[in-house]
Structures are given as C-alpha cells and as structure tokens.
Amino acid sequence: MKITVPKETNPKEARVPIIPPDVDKLVKLGAEVEVETGLGATIRVPDEDYAGAGAKIVNNRNALLTETDMVLRLRPPELDDVKELPSGVIHISYLDPFFNKPLIEALAAQNVNAICMEMIPRTTIAQKMDALSSQASLGGYVAVIIASERLDKAFPMMMTPAGTLAPARVFIIGAGVAGLQAIATAKRLGARVEAFDTRPVVAEQVKSLGAKFVEVDLGDTGQTTQGYAKQLTAEQLALQQQAMAKHCAQADVVITTAQVFGRRAPRIITKEMVAGMKPGSIVIDMAVETGGHVGGPQGYDLVGVHGVGVVGLANLPGRVAGHASQMYSSNLRNLLEHFWNKEKKSFVLNLEDEIIDESLVTKDKTIRSEMLRQRYAEEGK
Numbered sequence: 001m002k003i004t005v006p007k008e009t010n011p012k013e014a015r016v017p018i019i020p021p022d023v024d025k026l027v028k029l030g031a032e033v034e035v036e037t038g039l040g041a042t043i044r045v046p047d048e049d050y051a052g053a054g055a056k057i058v059n060n061r062n063a064l065l066t067e068t069d070m071v072l073r074l075r076p077p078e079l080d081d082v083k084e085l086p087s088g089v090i091h092i093s094y095l096d097p098f099f100n101k102p103l104i105e106a107l108a109a110q111n112v113n114a115i116c117m118e119m120i121p122r123t124t125i126a127q128k129m130d131a132l133s134s135q136a137s138l139g140g141y142v143a144v145i146i147a148s149e150r151l152d153k154a155f156p157m158m159m160t161p162a163g164t165l166a167p168a169r170v171f172i173i174g175a176g177v178a179g180l181q182a183i184a185t186a187k188r189l190g191a192r193v194e195a196f197d198t199r200p201v202v203a204e205q206v207k208s209l210g211a212k213f214v215e216v217d218l219g220d221t222g223q224t225t226q227g228y229a230k231q232l233t234a235e236q237l238a239l240q241q242q243a244m245a246k247h248c249a250q251a252d253v254v255i256t257t258a259q260v261f262g263r264r265a266p267r268i269i270t271k272e273m274v275a276g277m278k279p280g281s282i283v284i285d286m287a288v289e290t291g292g293h294v295g296g297p298q299g300y301d302l303v304g305v306h307g308v309g310v311v312g313l314a315n316l317p318g319r320v321a322g323h324a325s326q327m328y329s330s331n332l333r334n335l336l337e338h339f340w341n342k343e344k345k346s347f348v349l350n351l352e353d354e355i356i357d358e359s360l361v362t363k364d365k366t367i368r369s370e371m372l373r374q375r376y377a378e379e380g381k
Contacts, residue, residue: 001346003336004068005035006061008075012314014042014321015328017074017093020053022333027054029337030345034058034068043322070347072332079106087111090347092332094118094131097361097369098262099290101376108362113349117331119359119369126355128334133177134327139316140181140257143284144170146316147253148189150282150309156190167192171251172211173244173268173293174258175202178286182255183209194247197258198240216243241270249276255284256293262375264291279307288312 003026005018016039023033033055037047047057058064065071065084073093079102085091088111095116097104107114117131127133147170148155157167170186172179175197183206186193193211197203203213216239248254248269254277256268265287274283274294285294292312301311317324339356341348349363350356361369367376 001030001069002032002034002067003070003072004058004064005033005039005055005072006064006081007036007039008042008073009078010075012318013075014318015074016040016043016045016321016325017072018329018332019043019045019325020049020055022329023050023055024053025333026336029340029342031336032056034064036061036064043325074328076100076103079103082106082110082112085110085112089113090115090349092117092335095361097372098375101379104361104367104372108365108367111365112362113360114362115335115356115359116361116369117359119361120335121354121358123354129331129338129355131328131331134331135317135324136176136178137181138320138324138327139286140178140183140255141185142316142319143178143255143257143286144182144185144189144253146311146313146319147255147282147284150311151252152280153252154190155186168252169250170194170253170255171196171214171244171247173197173254173256175199175206175213176257176259178259179255179257180205180209182257183211186253187211191253194251196240196244196247198236214243214247216240237266237268241268241273244268245273245276248273249278251281252278253282253284255286257286258293259287259290262371265293267291268293274308274310275306277306277308280309282309282311285310285312286316289314 026033035050035055035057037057037059051057062084065081066086068089070090076093076095090113092115095103095114097116120126120129122130151168153168154165155168158165168191170191170193172182172195175195179195183193183195187210194214195206195211196214206213258268259265269283283294285292287293294310295312301313336347339348339350361367361372367373
C-alpha cells in the first residue's frame with residue numbers, strides 16, 4: 001500500500017503530519033511511504049531523516065496526490081488538491097466538517113474515503129488516536145505560557161528580603177482536556193487557580209490538580225456521549241456569566257477553553273465582564289478559531305477596556321510545533337496500526353468498527369455521517 005504525505009500549504013502552519021520514527025514503523029508494517037521534499041523543514045527535520053526511516057522523497061506534489069492509495073495530512077485539504085485525488089483513495093486529516101460543507105461535498109463527489117480526525121470517538125481504545133485531545137492538551141499549556149509572558153506579575157508566591165509577592169490568580173473556564181492542562185500548568189508555575197465547568201462531573205479532576213472548583217447551579221447541563229459539554233440555553237448562559245463576573249474581577253488571568261463539539265463557541269466573556277477586571281489583567285481566548293469566547297473569529301492581541309489585555313491567537317498547538325507534530329504523527333500511526341492487515345500489508349476500512357464507522361465521513365460518493373447530514377440540513381432551512 002502506498003502512503004503519501006504532502007507538505008502543509010498554510011504559511012502559518014509549522015506542524016507536520018508525520019515524523020521519521022513513525023515513518024519507520026509504517027515501513028516495517030509493509031507500507032510504501034513517500035513524503036514531499038521539505039516536509040519536516042518547519043520543525044528542523046531534514047529529508048535525510050525521512051529517507052533514513054525508509055521514506056522516498058518526492059519533489060512532485062501532483063504525483064503524491066494522484067498516484068497513491070492513502071494521503072496523510074494535518075490541515076484540511078484545499079479544494080484544488082481534492083480534485084487531484086484518485087477515486088477510492090483513503091484521505092486522513094482534520095476536515096473541519098461542521099463548518100466546511102463544500103469540502104465534504106467535494107470529497108464525496110471525488111469518491112474519496114475521507115477519515116476525519118475530529119470525528120475519532122472519545123473511547124478508551126481510541127485514546128491513542130484522538131488528535132483533538134492531544135492537540136488541545138498542548139493548547140492549554142501554551143495558553144498559560146502566553147498569559148505568563150503578557151502578565152506584569154510573577155505567577156508564584158515569592159518570599160524575598162524586599163517583601164512577599166502574592167501568587168497570581170488564574171481563573172480557567174472549561175475543564176476539558178485543554179482546561180485541565182491549563183490548570184496543571186498554572187499550578188506548576190505557582191499560581192492560585194480556580195476553574196469552572198458546566199459539567200459537575202469534572203469537579204474531582206479539577207480538585208485533584210490542586211485547583212478550586214467554582215460551583216454554579218445552572219440546572220440540567222451534563223455532557224454528550226463523547227464527553228463534551230452540552231450547549232447551554234440563553235438563560236443558563238446568562239446565569240453562568242453573572243456568576244463568573246465575580247471570579248473574573250478577582251483574577252489576574254482568565255483563560256477560556258470551553259468548546260461545544262460541532263458548534264460555534266459560546267460568547268462567555270462580555271464587554272461588561274472585561275470592564276470589571278483589574279487593569280493589567282489578561283484574558284486568553286482559546287476558541288478564536290470557532291468564533292471566540294470574547295471577540296470574533298479573527299485573531300487578536302490587544303489591550304482592551306481599562307487596560308485589560310485580551311488575546312485570541314489561532315493554532316496554539318502550532319507554537320510548540322515539534323511536540324505537536326510528534327503527538328499528531330503518533331495519533332496517525334496508531335490509527336493505521338490498529339486497522340492494518342499484516343498479511344495484505346494494507347489499511348482496512350472496517351465499517352463494523354466504531355472508530356471507522358464514526359470517523360469515515362465520505363464513501364462511495366456519499367456523505368455517510370448522519371451527524372453531518374443533519375447539520376447540513378439544518379443549514380439549508
């Protein structure tokens with residue numbers, strides 16, 4: 001089976017889909033791996049390392065897309081690239097399927113077997129393939145590091161001959177994968193950390209990391225079967241904002257990590273809440289790519305109302321591209337190994353398996369994901 005890996009084309013993307021150690025493992029499975037010249041340049045991995053792992057270095061991008069059985073990428077492909085893919089090819093990458101209907105329709109029309117990394121189920125057996133979680137964890141770490149750089153205070157308490165410095169107060173909204181990593185990182189830096197989540201079930205995880213869990217009675221909230229927070233009603237969102245305003249006002253750093261799977265990010269932090277914060281405090285909005293918790297979908301890094309810094313930067317995992325690439329590459333390799341037929345030396349699309357069933361969004365020129373079909377039908381109303 002020939003597996004090809006083209007370079008990412010977005011100039012702001014430093015991550016790469018696969019690294020040499022995982023190429024080596026795929027080659028040992030019996031795969032024929034080809035990568036585009038310069039694939040690892042953004043993380044300082046030369047072509048020689050890929051060649052040493054058994055990959056063929058190819059300078060012809062068109063050949064990588066047209067003469068292949070499987071394409072591995074990180075970001076969603078461009079529509080022009082989709083037109084080059086051969087019928088029946090397996091394509092694995094992020095696809096942004098809930099907000100990218102034209103791409104999903106193009107993949108179906110091209111008869112591409114498109115596996116969407118965002119749709120990998122959150123089950124125990126699929127943890128090692130869950131790229132959303134691996135990248136979100138790094139995003140939570142980076143959010144705290146950015147906050148520590150912007151804040152004009154040190155994070156830990158310091159007892160010095162010149163006096164005692166109080167620890168920074170950090171308030172984290174959302175205790176999913178990103179939020180928990182943000183909590184852990186802020187605690188390691190010595191901050192006093194509080195966290196809120198609409199799911200009471202995560203309170204013990206927050207407390208186990210040494211943070212205080214902020215309890216707000218919102219009525220029935222809960223989580224989806226995938227473990228994501230459910231979308232709040234307008235009334236619940238208003239109650240949440242009212243309760244959070246007090247904690248934002250006391251915080252030196254507020255980090256918003258909350259995401260609703262397949263939906264635009266809810267507006268969590270209002271202008272009034274920002275205005276109530278201390279001058280010099282920082283808000284890090286981690287949902288800028290899905291609409292933003294504070295501002296709009298465009299990135300921003302500014303000093304807002306009353307000198308409060310409001311930061312919304314896209315692709316936070318890309319700021320630690322070396323480790324982000326390592327984790328994504330491992331997710332891909334684990335996915336391929338799990339469904340690899342050693343005798344046939346090929347990847348098997350086992351539709352009876354929950355992982356493939358949920359993540360394979362197009363096949364036989366149709367959109368096979370019921371979740372996506374329902375979303376697109378809603379959009380058409």
